Amino acid sequence: MAHAHKLEIFRGLLKFKNNTQKIWGVLIFLSIVTAVEVLLGIYKPRVLTHSYFLGMKLLNWIFIVLTLVKAYYIAWDFMHLRDEKTALRRAIVWTPIFLVSYLVFILLFEADYVYNVYKEGFIKWNF
């Protein structure tokens, strides 16, 4: 079979014999990550909800990182980005990453500013 699939994930830590096996392997990994997210979401360990990093709860950072991990494996293995040419992959991945980081940065800072205006301003809105 002349399929040129790259059959290893986790930087070569896990190697699969064929593509079908890799797909099931990725499914198991994604399911585990989702299960961890759901368990954390239900139990909300106090250690994680009461410590902050860059103004956001540690738990939320964990959720966001796990989401990006899932997104990576969906894009790389299900959407075959791992097997595409480097130039195509970079064009697809870095364009949104750049634009979205910019948008999120600007909007969240603005929102925080508006929050402070509401909080310290003289207009009563929470009544």
Place this chain on the structure above:
Amino acid sequence: MESTVTTGTATENVWGGGNKPLGASYGKMMMWFFIVSDALTFSGFLAAYGFSRFKFIETWPIADEVFTHVPFFHGNYPMIYVAFMTFILIMSSVTMVLAVDAGHKMKQNAVIWYMFLTIIGGAIFVGSQAWEWATFIKGDFGAVETKGGRILQFIDAETGERAALSDFAKIIPSERANHERKNGVWFYDEGYRPTFSMNEVTEGFLANPNILIRTEAIHQEGEKEGEKTLLTREESLEKIKDGKLVVEGANLVRNEYGSRLFADFFFFITGFHGFHVFSGVVINIIIFFNVILGTYERRGHYEMVEKVGLYWHFVDLVWVFVFTFFYLV
């Protein structure tokens, strides 16, 4: 054949024209163009959601308390059903990628079966989303809106559980004149009307000393950090005077869960995503029939399955983000 289908021919001069430098056919390139632009659209929505949430960070509804239902079961099961939906979508993504894989090996029957399973998974997901919408719109406990547009919810002081309006509202018989078509030139049908009037809720509240009011405000520090503020009975008696409207369930103007924007974003983002899933299912069905008819067998390659697969995985990818930002964070 390559791992991803290419229909181009390789020549020595990569950028000299007449070949495909990125190793992707025209159709696949265009699918990627669409996916990138659509990803930016969804990012815009989610970033706008983040904006509103950071703006009202102290009063935003807590998702765990809103999405607690599972079909056919009573009780409080936060997250379980959404997790199930996520799993269904990932599962149908897997059958899709297996269909693509079978297509590369030119196994028509395997492609047919995997496409079929993918369509079933998509249908289950859309159905679940419809159910979730219905539950969200119907609401469960009911609440009261104040003059300022804030939501007041009710708690049973003995159990600490949420109290539904029907648990304590007093039924006060009253006459209500209905406007009818024969009485007016400008007649509009009467809109939605809650089960209880504000008066009935207030009277019932005054008569039941066990009922307390919970406001939207989230404790920012101390022992109860992250929880909504529960008023004492005295504070509650004072607060109920601000009540103006009875709110049950959710619509685009107000909802019983809290901030008005919460329901708006819920309908808009999950609706837009649900529409993507729906159109994905429709496209999958078209391709499914093409596979059965042997169109791609005659064409010599199953690239069309791969392209629709890309779209399907993208829908899954978006859900992963919606799941995180709507239900988890």
